[in-house]
Amino acid sequence: MERVHHPTASAAAWDDPATHDAWLRLFAFAVAGQLLWPVVCAGAFYAMLLIGQWSMWFLLPIALYALYRTFLQREYIASAVQARRILRVYPWQVHRTPESGIGQIPGAKSGDVWLAFPDPDQPERGVPVILHGHAGSVWWRRRLGRGYESEKTRQAAEVWFAGDPRFAGVIAVPGPRRLFLLLQFSASRSGAGGEGQASPESVERARRAGVRVAT
Incomplete structure (x- = not known):
């Protein structure tokens, strides 16, 4: 049976090691997305040039979504940083x-x-x-x-x-x-x-x- 974790009684949520680990995963995914989505966007546009105009039907939506996520990813990173500040002040x-x-x-x-x-x-x-x-x-x-x-x-x-x-x-x-x-x-x-x-x-x-x- 999976062990159920309960928040530790502390002055701040950040003092709980499990919270610290969860935030690190959140931040790592946000940073990874900031690196990955521009590569996907550039790769899709480059592939359209190589394959030809007909490839736009399926590659253009991928490129546009990746471009959208590239700009959106900054919000993910900013949200993660703000979440860390809150977790360092308030308890669970x-x-x-x-x-x-x-x-x-x-x-x-x-x-x-x-x-x-x-x-x-x-x-x-x-x-x-x-x-x-x-x-x-x-x-x-x-x-x-x-x-x-x-x-x-x-x-x-x-x-x-x-x-x-x-x-x-x-x-x-x-x-x-x-x-x-x-x-x-x-x-x-x-x-x-x-x-x-x-x-x-x-x-x-x-x-x-x-x-x-x-x-």
Whole structure:
């Protein structure tokens, strides 16, 4: 039977060796993509020149997608760096079947998937965070907010969260695996979170985690 890892009780998620290893894998894949996709793009264009015009039907889509991923990969690297700063400040919190949904909250479009976590200053109040982002959010968006249980939704029945939902955070499934950066764009990251106001201590902590908080 596979051993289940639980986050260590520490001041920061980064102090957990498993978290450190998970982040290194995330960063390594981001850097590898930054090296690989330009090569794929250039190779596809070069192959079109060698093979001839008819090859454009299947090589041009590959080249354009690789070009798109080349520019997108910078966001993966930046997200990994931001995630590391958050993990060095906040501890892991384990949430079983956290509230989630699709649309139907302020600022969300009809297809936007969101998660809600407790407000650190008012734990009785949940703060939703929309899963904005790139291809890295697809795994999460297919497993959250469905309103019914399936094999896929059970894979995200337990969510680890490190951060402050009014500003930013990192989510993962037990392991941790599937690290993903969440950014709160409502209220320009002022910490208002829809109602209430973040304490000065919470704002300072978010700034130490590298979040640009509106004054």
